[in-house]
Amino acid sequence: MVAAAKWGIRRATIDLEMPRLATFSSRVDSTRKSVARHWEDEVRLFVTGLPLAVLPQCTFIRTQNGSQPMTSDHLSALILANIEMAAEVNHVLAIAEKVLDHVPEHALTSIDPSELERNLVFLGLIGLQDSSKERFEIPR
Structure with a gap:
């Protein structure tokens, strides 16, 4: 959130310019989360999660x-x-996207997320640092 704010990105602006249509979480192991948003006359799925899951x-x-x-x-x-x-850093997340041109907006809530989370376009890795948590090392 701090990095986004430094770039002038605000949650309210995102929600206004890219309305959220549906949110999905990986049902089995919570390693991925997806959100479908309406953006630039398209429905786009944004997927975030552990890099080895995305x-x-x-x-x-x-x-x-x-x-x-x-x-x-x-x-x-x-x-x-x-x-x-x-x-x-404390956490690394991967982010990817996909244009859902074949999925009508009203059908998003009835589709299995694993069907949507295929053939994604990888966008990047994000490092998250939580300064409130102490880092620890495992003794050898």
């Missing part, structure tokens, strides 16, 4: 040149980045 669902990656097919080199680099970030 990355396998991504078949594309957003780059400076647009969306590109996710390669094994991309995946290896992202897994390494996740490990490196996890050493520095």
Whole structure:
């Protein structure tokens, strides 16, 4: 929230410009959460969660040149980045999206989220630092 505020991103603005249509949580292990929003005349699904739960669902990656097919080199680099970030912050989340052009808005609440959370476009990794929690190291 602090990082978003520094960039001028406010929850109220997001809710106004991108109305929330449905929210889904992974029913089995709570490793992913998805929200469907109406944005730019499209229904988009945004998925956040543990990188190792989100990355396998991504078949594309957003780059400076647009969306590109996710390669094994991309995946290896992202897994390494996740490990490196996890050493520095409390939590690492992956974020991905998908345009739901085939799903009518009224049907969103009746669809199994795992059906929607496939063939995602990977957007990035986010490191979260909670300064109120002390970091601890496991004794060796």
